[in-house]
Amino acid sequence: MTIQGRAAGPCEDIGLKQLRCVIAKQRLRESLNKSAKERLRLFLEVFDKDDDVLVVINADPDALAAAQAVKRLLRYRVKNVVIGYPNEVRRLSNLAMVDLLKIQAERLQNLKVGDFSKKIIVDSQPTHLPSFENIQFDAVIDHHPVTTEWTARYIDIRPDYGATASMLVEYLRAADLKPSVALATALFYAIKVDTNNFEKRATLSDVISFRYLFKIANQNLVRKIELSEMRLSELNYFRIALTDMKVSKNRAYVHVGRVRNPDILVMIADFLKQVDKIAWVIVSGIHGERLVVIFRCDGYKKNAGKMAAKIFGNDGSAGGHRQAARAEVPCKNLGLESQEFTTRTLKKMITKHM
Ligand SMILES: [Mn+2]
Incomplete structure (x- = not known):
């Protein structure tokens, strides 16, 4: 107790x-x-x-x-x-x-x-x-x-x-x-x-x-x-996600840029997770001075929580469950200005550890 x-x-x-x-x-x-x-x-x-x-x-x-x-x-x-x-x-x-x-x-x-x-x-x-x-x-x-x-x-x-x-x-x-x-x-x-x-x-x-x-x-x-979870204005992030998304080796990566509310990243990740043959979804955005990264995977022989902790644990807070995880890292800890961060940066960062 x-x-x-x-x-x-x-x-x-x-x-x-x-x-x-x-x-x-x-x-x-x-x-x-x-x-x-x-x-x-x-x-x-x-x-x-x-x-x-x-x-x-x-x-x-x-x-x-x-x-x-x-x-x-x-x-x-x-x-x-x-x-x-x-x-x-x-x-x-x-x-x-x-x-x-x-x-x-x-x-x-x-x-x-x-x-x-x-x-x-x-x-x-x-x-x-x-x-x-x-x-x-x-x-x-x-x-x-x-x-x-x-x-x-x-x-x-x-x-x-x-x-x-x-x-x-x-x-x-x-x-x-x-x-x-x-x-x-x-x-x-x-x-x-x-x-x-x-x-x-x-x-x-x-x-x-x-x-x-x-x-x-x-x-x-x-x-x-x-x-009732989404504002009309938030649909725009989906447009960015679908245009910018990179898929390789059953993994979908996308960085959607600056967001007003990080919940939209979760919605995009949960949406992409439904796509057949995609085992991992990694969606990121900048909220305030932080990079927020949402991980989704099937949780079978994979562990999103461990992955998030391994990649971002040293630079910020990271963790979650087998299927779902989240990391939040101050941009300054990544040595990047938010403008420089792209889907390519995200993909590089993740593939280094996979
Ligand atoms: Mn209650």
Whole structure:
């Protein structure tokens, strides 16, 4: 178990650390040893009929879906529920989710926290962001590792869960509330994203929630959200990639030049990976003062992570899995000006090591 929090100050001693560990363990025990009905009862006990409730999130699909579920749980039990988030939602697929599923959420900066009689945080903990730290939360529901240095009347943290959405499905089911199509779609999509389609850490509970939602969620909407990843302006990078790409010995190389967002390099690499007879894809671009290189391979008798580390590990950060890896190297460490770097430079750099 990890205990996150602020860095240790000078007055920090072993006693305090032990105390934190005890608190964290107790939090875990309290969260895990309860039935869904009992959790629901204790959670609802926190609220009164005339409460104005603020649900604070760091807006990503899981947090947005979990917050919507909290809204549904409290709909007829409190006066009002508002969702507030401090971060800017930039990812196109997240914007599509908010838009298509009509999720109403407001920037935390535009809200007066003092106007709300109860505050909840979901899919995060009070120590996760500076903007959360001054808020006294009444309830915390999350699946990240347990942190300490804060208190709340109701705490439910289950770090083994793949998504907070899965936890909220259990609350809804315990309350006999069948989610609407929009809510089910949000929760379904959240579990997909947070577990990376069940390729990442998840529990049987995630699978059970996922299967339950499958029958209610709208798969066309899920698909539409998933496919909303690219801006029209970014298509231009694909044009560069297709024109400049060099293919030799089952390997595709391309350097697309300066990019505003390195995500486009990942999209191009994932696109080229689909081409038959291409075993390796290496796509690079300059982002800020760094060369970003994306590696893709079939992972069979090959290891993209090792390759990335071997080539770029000494000059910058590099690593990843068998099939997918990434390197980021300050241009100055390569002894090159960004303008000089071309697909040919990239290819030379890689072939030297293969
Ligand atoms: Mn999450």
